[in-house]
Amino acid sequence: IRPCLFALRTASDIAARCAADAGLTKALFEMNEKLGVFPWADSNLPQVTDEALPGCDATFSYTVTGDANSGYTVVSIGKSAHAQKQVSSTLRLKGLFEYGLLAKQIVVVEENTLLYGYDSDTGSTDTELTIGTISTAPDSVVLGGGSSIIDGDVFVGAGGDTETVIQNSGTVINGQTYALKKEIPFPVITPPSLPDMGTMDITGTTVIGPADNGKYAGIVLLSTGMLEITGGDVVLHVTGDIVMNGGSQIQVDAGSSLTLYVDGDLAGDVLNNVEINNYTGIAGGFKLCLMGTSEPYIEFVNNSDLFMAIYAPNTDVIFKNNTNFRGSIVAESIYMKNNSLFYYDKALQGESIGSGNIGVSFVIDRWQEG
Known part of the structure; x- marks a missing residue:
């Protein structure tokens, strides 16, 4: 029985971690979609609660906080059975002038x-x-x-x-x-x-x-x-x-x-x-x-x-x-x-030229688990 319980816990941990990563990925996608909406507003940053991860019983929740001056942080929590995993990341803008x-x-x-x-x-x-x-x-x-x-x-x-x-x-x-x-x-x-x-x-x-x-x-x-x-x-x-x-x-x-x-x-x-x-x-x-x-x-x-x-x-x-x-x-x-x-x-680094934020996107700057 113990090996089976250990295997179940391990599977739940993996599913929870996958869900947390999926939440981070979706938050990044939503922030980049938001770049195409004018004018930019910090009042309605993306957030999700207990969204199902397709193909399993895991769920994820994420919140994006911050503003254009101080930067943005994503916290994503994945859950599966009794397991819970959290990942967080700071985001920055990557633009046309990313390189020297x-x-x-x-x-x-x-x-x-x-x-x-x-x-x-x-x-x-x-x-x-x-x-x-x-x-x-x-x-x-x-x-x-x-x-x-x-x-x-x-x-x-x-x-x-x-x-x-x-x-x-x-x-x-x-x-x-x-x-x-x-x-x-x-x-x-x-x-x-x-x-x-x-x-x-x-x-x-x-x-x-x-x-x-x-x-x-x-x-x-x-x-x-x-x-x-x-x-x-x-x-x-x-x-x-x-x-x-x-x-x-x-x-x-x-x-x-x-x-x-x-x-x-x-x-x-x-x-x-x-x-x-x-x-x-x-x-x-x-x-x-x-x-x-x-x-x-x-x-x-x-x-x-x-x-x-x-x-x-x-x-x-x-x-x-x-x-x-x-x-x-x-x-x-x-x-x-x-x-x-x-x-x-x-x-x-995060600047563009022209209309529509062409060539600009949010990218993950720093990432950590827990």
Whole structure:
């Protein structure tokens, strides 16, 4: 009899644990479904009491607590006969800017280039970063020697061999190298619906604010032109090209932000000899989304000092020598020349661009039993 009772208790324990895990999985699913409902409300977070686990006599109950500022916690309890198991987890948002550098094809980090992480929300510099590519082709990640340091992990595409995909000539990697378990998607971004505003030709200083949010057929900045963003959050959708001549400027004032969607090309001198001043001091203050497929690359001038988040999955992003960049980059390929400094801003981790929270989902951050 005792062996039978022990077997029954063991079976009940296993069923209860399976039910608790099922409750956690369903809570995570419901939170992600809730992301598609606007506006977000913390007043009706998912909860379930004694829901049956299909195929057995076990049940699960779960509650989600927390808010957008402090984060969310799931507690799930599974029951089967006299057995009860509890699991809990904290959730965080995973977004388009989950990684420091993310490329479809090639990542090149040349000599004497430093890559670190920080968190502009907390001021912490005790933050590692992750960079990589979804490619599995040989030499898709090229790391120069000198004194280059990557303070974090480097990944390659699913099924790839890190020994062949990563060509390392002496860069110190303070984390791990690994192959992804599954491919990372590069979602197509849908800009928010905005009013048609015609074109914008900038010769001197043009100051715009939230009242100027809109869809523009094109923007031209002459060599004397400066586009100043002030007064709050500015969103511009350029359906044609942006022509930026050498010596022109884009300036984002403190307390404001610019989200810039571009369907066409960045023409003229591109970002070479164009000054970008993000006086917010945070990468989230200037988000650039290149949505077209015709722009082969954008290039930043030597000695650039930039706070930006760039989503350009069909465009190469090139940084010339001595660049300081704080933010995150998603691109076709990414090239960082000699003597550059890159800081990934962890505060971008759960952020998206466009409408509908595209590319954003809740994921399990920390998990524990009991």
